[in-house]
Amino acid sequence: MTSTVYSDKEFDNTGADPTARAPLILGDLDIQGVTDVVAGIPEQPRTSKAWWIAFGISVSLAGMFGLLTAHLIYTGTGVWGNNIPVGWAWPIVNFVFWVGIGHAGTLISAILFLLRQRWRTSINRFAEAMTVFAVICALIFPGIHVGRIWLAYWMFPVPNQMEMWPNFRSPLLWDVFAVGTYGLVSTLFWFFGMIPDLATLRDRATGCIRKAIYGALALGWNGSARHWHRYERTYLILAALATPLVLSVHSVVSFDFAVAVLPGWHTTIFPPYFVAGAIFSGFAMVITLAVPARIIFGLEKLITLRHLENMAKVILTTGSMVGYAYGMEFFIAWYSGNATEGFTFKNRAFGPYAWAYWIMVSCNVIAPQLFWFKKIRSTPWLMLIVCIFVNIGMWFERFVITVTSLSRDFLPSAWGYYSPTLVDIGMLIGSFGIFFTLFLLFLRFVPVVAMAEVKAIMPEAHIHKSSHGEEPAHHA
Amino acid sequence: MHETTSTSVDLKPKDGGLLAQFKNPTALAAACEKVRDAGYKKWDAHSPFPIHGLDPSVGIRPTRLPWLIFGAGITGTSVAILLQWWTNAVNYTFSISGKPFFSLPANIPIAFELTVLFAALTAFFATLGRNGLPRLHHPLFNSERFLRATSDGFFIAISSDDPGYRPDSTRALLEAAGAEAVEHMEDDSQINAKLPRPLTIVLVTAFVLGFIPLGVIARARTNTSPKPRIHVVPDMDSQPMFKAQAAFSGFSGFADQRAMRQPVAGTVAMGDRHLDEHLTQGIVDGAFATTLPSEIPMTRSTLERGRQRFNIYCAPCHGEAGYGDGMVAQRAQALGSPKWVPPTNLHEPRLRSQPFGQMFNTITHGIRNMPAYGHAIPAKDRWAIAAYLGALQLSQNAPLSAVPQEQRAALK
Numbered sequence: 064m065t066s067t068v069y070s071d072k073e074f075d076n077t078g079a080d081p082t083a084r085a086p087l088i089l090g091d092l093d094i095q096g097v098t099d100v101v102a103g104i105p106e107q108p109r110t111s112k113a114w115w116i117a118f119g120i121s122v123s124l125a126g127m128f129g130l131l132t133a134h135l136i137y138t139g140t141g142v143w144g145n146n147i148p149v150g151w152a153w154p155i156v157n158f159v160f161w162v163g164i165g166h167a168g169t170l171i172s173a174i175l176f177l178l179r180q181r182w183r184t185s186i187n188r189f190a191e192a193m194t195v196f197a198v199i200c201a202l203i204f205p206g207i208h209v210g211r212i213w214l215a216y217w218m219f220p221v222p223n224q225m226e227m228w229p230n231f232r233s234p235l236l237w238d239v240f241a242v243g244t245y246g247l248v249s250t251l252f253w254f255f256g257m258i259p260d261l262a263t264l265r266d267r268a269t270g271c272i273r274k275a276i277y278g279a280l281a282l283g284w285n286g287s288a289r290h291w292h293r294y295e296r297t298y299l300i301l302a303a304l305a306t307p308l309v310l311s312v313h314s315v316v317s318f319d320f321a322v323a324v325l326p327g328w329h330t331t332i333f334p335p336y337f338v339a340g341a342i343f344s345g346f347a348m349v350i351t352l353a354v355p356a357r358i359i360f361g362l363e364k365l366i367t368l369r370h371l372e373n374m375a376k377v378i379l380t381t382g383s384m385v386g387y388a389y390g391m392e393f394f395i396a397w398y399s400g401n402a403t404e405g406f407t408f409k410n411r412a413f414g415p416y417a418w419a420y421w422i423m424v425s426c427n428v429i430a431p432q433l434f435w436f437k438k439i440r441s442t443p444w445l446m447l448i449v450c451i452f453v454n455i456g457m458w459f460e461r462f463v464i465t466v467t468s469l470s471r472d473f474l475p476s477a478w479g480y481y482s483p484t485l486v487d488i489g490m491l492i493g494s495f496g497i498f499f500t501l502f503l504l505f506l507r508f509v510p511v512v513a514m515a516e517v518k519a520i521m522p523e524a525h526i527h528k529s530s531h532g533e534e535p536a537h538h539a
Numbered sequence: 540m541h542e543t544t545s546t547s548v549d550l551k552p553k554d555g556g557l558l559a560q561f562k563n564p565t566a567l568a569a570a571c572e573k574v575r576d577a578g579y580k581k582w583d584a585h586s587p588f589p590i591h592g593l594d595p596s597v598g599i600r601p602t603r604l605p606w607l608i609f610g611a612g613i614t615g616t617s618v619a620i621l622l623q624w625w626t627n628a629v630n631y632t633f634s635i636s637g638k639p640f641f642s643l644p645a646n647i648p649i650a651f652e653l654t655v656l657f658a659a660l661t662a663f664f665a666t667l668g669r670n671g672l673p674r675l676h677h678p679l680f681n682s683e684r685f686l687r688a689t690s691d692g693f694f695i696a697i698s699s700d701d702p703g704y705r706p707d708s709t710r711a712l713l714e715a716a717g718a719e720a721v722e723h724m725e726d727d728s729q730i731n732a733k734l735p736r737p738l739t740i741v742l743v744t745a746f747v748l749g750f751i752p753l754g755v756i757a758r759a760r761t762n763t764s765p766k767p768r769i770h771v772v773p774d775m776d777s778q779p780m781f782k783a784q785a786a787f788s789g790f791s792g793f794a795d796q797r798a799m800r801q802p803v804a805g806t807v808a809m810g811d812r813h814l815d816e817h818l819t820q821g822i823v824d825g826a827f828a829t830t831l832p833s834e835i836p837m838t839r840s841t842l843e844r845g846r847q848r849f850n851i852y853c854a855p856c857h858g859e860a861g862y863g864d865g866m867v868a869q870r871a872q873a874l875g876s877p878k879w880v881p882p883t884n885l886h887e888p889r890l891r892s893q894p895f896g897q898m899f900n901t902i903t904h905g906i907r908n909m910p911a912y913g914h915a916i917p918a919k920d921r922w923a924i925a926a927y928l929g930a931l932q933l934s935q936n937a938p939l940s941a942v943p944q945e946q947r948a949a950l951k
């Protein structure tokens with residue numbers, strides 16, 4: 064076992080000295096210790112009061128969302144503030160916002176896996192869960208935005224009595240396939256990675272019901288070396304499949320806009336700009352969720368300050384990319400010499416929605432720059448504040464793109480102004496209720512850290528060919 | 540499962556093999572090499588996490604799953620391209636701004652998504668399938684000690700099915716390999732192989748009931764029915780609207796009891812702007828016009844046009860010569876229909892003296908049994924018919940003096 068014992072209090076693993084590799088896991092955790100800490104959360108005999116309060120609020124908001132959806136379906140989309148010219152309003156803004164949130168999960172689980180960033184193992188389960196729940200929230204909005212939602216299946220190529228097929232050259236149909244595939248593959252990836260950990264919970268379960276449920280979900284996993292061999296190879300392939308997938312999904316979402324001819328939408332910068340924005344907002348959401356969760360569930364030794372700092376650095380990078388994209392949009396509007404394009408961007412910054420534009424710029428461009436200061440990117444509560452601002456800013460980014468362009472296009476006689484109704488506002492808040500309901504259930508019943516993966520990067524997990532009783536140092 | 544005659548044999552668990560626990564991955568790898576070299580085939584190492592470098596010690600050859608997944612990905616690409624080509628370019632063609640029905644660039648996103656989808660689904664299910672999962676029952680799970688295999692225990696399990704398996708010598712091998720503990724596994728799969736009876740009943744019932752909806756669908760697809768389609772959501776089947784002569788139609792109308800709004804005062808319908816009374820109504824200074832309008836010259840081509848239109852619209856009743864003996868009239872007389880009002884003979888003196896404007900008006904609005912032709916024949920054609928009618932009437936009542944001198948002899 065490890066000879067060096069670090070405590071998270073006395074050891075700062077956020078050092079920047081590249082010659083000294085910082086440990087990924089702090090404290091005196093050994094292999095059994097990791098199991099005890101992580102499996103201990105779903106095994107708590109009593110659920111904490113804080114969890115019940117948070118769950119109560121989330122479920123109420125989710126219930127409100129359900130009632131508002133029923134009202135919407137019964138009455139029609141007129142209960143929203145959507146109008147002509149702004150036919151795509153909050154429902155699409157919320158859709159793009161939630162899909163974007165999901166992207167960090169896949170990035171952490173797939174891209175960082177391919178890049179052998181081992182620090183991902185502590186947060187990937189967590190982030191993937193966030194992906195799955197965010198995609199669920201995202202899929203609801205276009206689903207109910209179609210108006211007659213009982214005909215939503217027309218989006219799929221189902222043989223029907225009208226002998227009609229969907230138009231495969233439409234970006235909206237690409238969206239159906241891209242987001243649908245993304246939701247399914249991220250769920251598979253999440254569940255696949257969880258099978259060994261569910262087996263751990265099964266083997267530690269004492270009650271009959273827990274044994275049956277975790278037993279069924281673990282599919283009879285027994286940790287066989289032959290199974291692990293195939294499992295690891297498949298996990299690698301799934302990561303390699305999910306990596307281009309995550310980049311394609313937000314590119315396709317951006318095509319919804321970029322393929323249209325509307326000024327402010329019709330631009331080739333959209334795919335990379337949307338992907339950067341999605342990763343930016345997703346990482347901000349991971350920090351927003353991880354900072355309170357690691358304290359409430361005592362995961363500071365697994366989700367260390369170093370993990371949070373690494374994510375803050377990703378936010379700083381992608382935030383700068385997003386800021387560059389905002390600037391480049393203005394440059395192209397001027398450089399193209401296109402009068403309508405030029406007007407659209409002047410209108411964004413100084414028109415009737417200038418307030419939204421400047422909220423977006425302050426939250427997305429200015430706020431993340433605070434992460435240049437080490438003090439801010441290594442103090443959890445300061446990071447939390449910055450990340451909440453980033454989340455707000457990224458919602459406003461989608462609002463600015465969708466609403467300002469639609470409300471004032473080529474024809475001044477067709478201009479209008481959009482204001483949300485109470486139903487719009489209730490549904491945005493309600494979608495957070497759905498998200499947090501699912502997330503709290505996840506925290507309570509599922510291993511929130513990938514135990515098997517964390518164990519595999521611990522020094523005692525390796526075979527030491529020439530062992531002379533000497534333990535190697537921790538390495539990352 | 541074999542059906543055995545003796546139940547007492549059934550109820551006794553078999554020897555499932557030996558389970559040995561090791562201290563850490565290093566000890567496990569060393570022991571695996573010994574077991575491998577001893578020639579065992581049906582055995583496996585078990586650990587709570589993947590141990591890198593263990594595969595050669597166990598003798599695991601690289602899996603061929605990646606090739607299967609690659610094949611599935613290629614299948615996904617092909618399916619996507621074929622689906623898009625067949626649906627949008629063959630079966631149901633969409634013409635959008637004159638763009639080609641099939642163009643690869645527009646089909647790339649979906650081809651890519653289906654490639655990933657097929658490959659990912661195959662990766663997931665093929666891995667489970669090759670691993671023999673889900674398998675909820677296994678001799679390993681009868682061992683209390685083995686519960687630690689998913690937490691911090693490292694094990695080797697040698698199955699009793701292995702041809703080299705001997706309880707004593709195999710145990711000795713495992714102990715010599717450095718096992719901390721060795722124990723027998725119980726194979727009770729013979730005893731627990733059967734599903735519990737209530738579960739069997741539920742599953743069989745569900746399976747049988749599952750065919751009912753399929754049967755109903757199959758019947759509906761092959762039979763016709765006089766009833767309308769079932770609409771799950773009535774959608775636009777019921778629309779509140781004003782129904783003429785209905786006491787209650789579910790629609791109360793506007794506040795003035797009307798079902799539609801009146802047009803703004805002074806509104807003129809399309810094509811109803813009749814500024815030229817002579818041309819459009821045949822009226823000059825409040826009386827029927829006696830001349831053709833200035834747009835209709837009395838020329839041979841006008842009369843030819845009038846004759847052609849007359850023979851189409853008028854001759855069926857009035858006859859080609861205008862004596863009221865057209866095919867329709869002859870047929871009605873032959874049938875002796877009591878309700879038949881015979882068409883007018885156009886050569887009656889009363890009609891011969893009618894001004895052109897009045898003829899035009901009669902063609903436009905109809906008279907007695909004759910329907911209106913204003914909607915069917917454009918105004919200029921109606922004037923041409925009126926002009927031809929004048930010529931037709933003259934042809935049947937002309938004085939001899941109107942006939943050219945050289946042709947009078949032929950008439951005598």
